[in-house]
Amino acid sequence: MSFKYQMLRFLSTYARKAYRVLNYEHFVEQNIQLAKKFKPKNGQVLYKLTSEDLKNYKKKWGVFGAGVKDIHVRNASGFLGYFDENIVPSDVYFAIIEPLLNNRKFALAYEDKARIDWINKPEHIPAIYVRNINGVYYSNDKKVLQKQSIDFDGLLTGVDSVVIKKTIEIHGGKGVEMFDRNKEGQLVNDKNEILSLDLLEQKFKKDFLVQKTVEQHPFYKAFNPSSLNTFRVYTYRSVTDNQIHILYSFLRIGAEKSRVDNIANGGVFVCLKEGRFIEKGMKIGGVVVKQMNGLKPFKEMGTPPFIDEVYKLAKELAASHYYCRILGFDLAIDAQGKVMHIETNTSDIGMEGLQCTLGPLFHEFTDEIIEYCKTEMKPKSKYSIYGS
Incomplete structure (x- = not known):
């Protein structure tokens, strides 16, 4: 070198x-x-x-x-x-x-949204119409495309709404824009900018995608209709027996009129315990919320629809991430009740509010994780980038 x-x-x-x-x-x-x-x-x-x-x-x-x-x-x-x-x-x-x-040499690559259907279960991924990876356009079957050969309008014929995402090195709902059909039939964002590849290259330069917007199930839409309200599911592959466990799950609900469900943008999260919502949700700053949008209180809602299917898919996805023992999957339920895989998080997986609602992050696995990390860690300060 x-x-x-x-x-x-x-x-x-x-x-x-x-x-x-x-x-x-x-x-x-x-x-x-x-x-x-x-x-x-x-x-x-x-x-x-x-x-x-x-x-x-x-x-x-x-x-x-x-x-x-x-x-x-x-x-x-x-x-x-x-x-x-x-x-x-x-x-x-x-x-x-x-x-x-999580081995960072490999982990970050598995967060790439532009390859999410190539490295996970494609039948659970919302349709991707255009993907730009490192400045190069690719078809869904992984063939290189020249920009001038892409029939952008043709690909989006009959599509009323799309989501644009920056595909790498970004979290927390940043780098996400929605485009909807206006009265003139154009796909425009909230700034009335007309969607085009030139506009996307101007905004993002490279590493972005154009993806189908998920029409969510009525039960979840009722919490806040403007945002796609997703489950964040934490999985843990045990360091002792390599079995995959669900650590935590919570529903993220967007703020009123927000197009994203992130807590940092004013949203709410409410955890589940034994497959049911707990009594208290939470907003940023520790603000407690017990019900949303005039609906029943969380504790009276019972088991949310399709939660077993959510957990099943999370475990199946985690099984193929061999270099990561802790993962955060963002999963949504579409209008037909199918679980859709929105995003995989392998690094800087937020956990700040969870322990204030359900207790210790690792539950009964705490001691085995401490022992494992004591063995693996290097004799440096806590600010060292372990695994790098």
């Missing part, structure tokens, strides 16, 4: 490291702000951590380095009403556990 490329690789690695350090400290600051919700009011607090609680917590997670912050468990206890030493510190999760469970 030439000196030039060695230096580029060195600088790239440390740029990612600096980015992660800043983000971990940002997570801590977010948690500190959240903690203000739990300052005693009129002498009352849902749960007050004891010195013995904190001692046990720091002993358990201190195996990953000195200075374990207790802000994470303070917040979780405030919401849950009890202490659990298995609450995972966010910085430990993002800096150590996730990179050790």
Whole structure:
């Protein structure tokens, strides 16, 4: 390898490291702000951590380095009403556990939305009309296409709505735009820009796709009709027996008039326990929500339709991701009740609010994961990019 490329690789690695350090400290600051919700009011607090609680917590997670912050468990206890030493510190999760469970050399490639139907189950992927990979257009059967040969209008004949996505290196609903037919029959976005390949290249340059919009099942549409409301399902491939388990699942519901369901854009998430919605959903900043859009309270809704099929598909998808032990799948239910695979998340899989609603991220698998990571980790700071 030439000196030039060695230096580029060195600088790239440390740029990612600096980015992660800043983000971990940002997570801590977010948690500190959240903690203000739990300052005693009129002498009352849902749960007050004891010195013995904190001692046990720091002993358990201190195996990953000195200075374990207790802000994470303070917040979780405030919401849950009890202490659990298995609450995972966010910085430990993002800096150590996730990179050790998921081999980053391979993991990021499996997030590529432009190849989602090529590397997963294509029958569960919404139709892709155009895909641009690294500046090159490809047909659905993987043949190279010249831009001038693409009959863009012909491909979208009879299509009333499409979603445009940036396909790599982006999360949280960013890089997503919707185009709908107007009265003149043109596909336009909310800025009234007319959809064309030239427009997409201007916006994204490369690495984007044009995909069919999912018409969702009436049950899920009722929560918020403007957004595709998706399940996020966390799977874990055990480090002891390699069996795949469902860790968590929650429904994400978009904010009113929002086209995306992301929490950062004002949406709500509500977790499921034993296949049923729990009592409390949550918005960003720890705002509790118990029902949506005039519907029944979450706790009275029973088992959401097709949830068994959602879990079944999540496990089937996880089985083919050999380099990743923890995954977050975004799955939707279409109008016919079919589970559609929207996205695969292999890195920086958000987990901040989950532990405040259902408790420890890894449940009964916490100790086996700690032991595995202790064995695999390198003797460096928690900000090292393990697995890179």
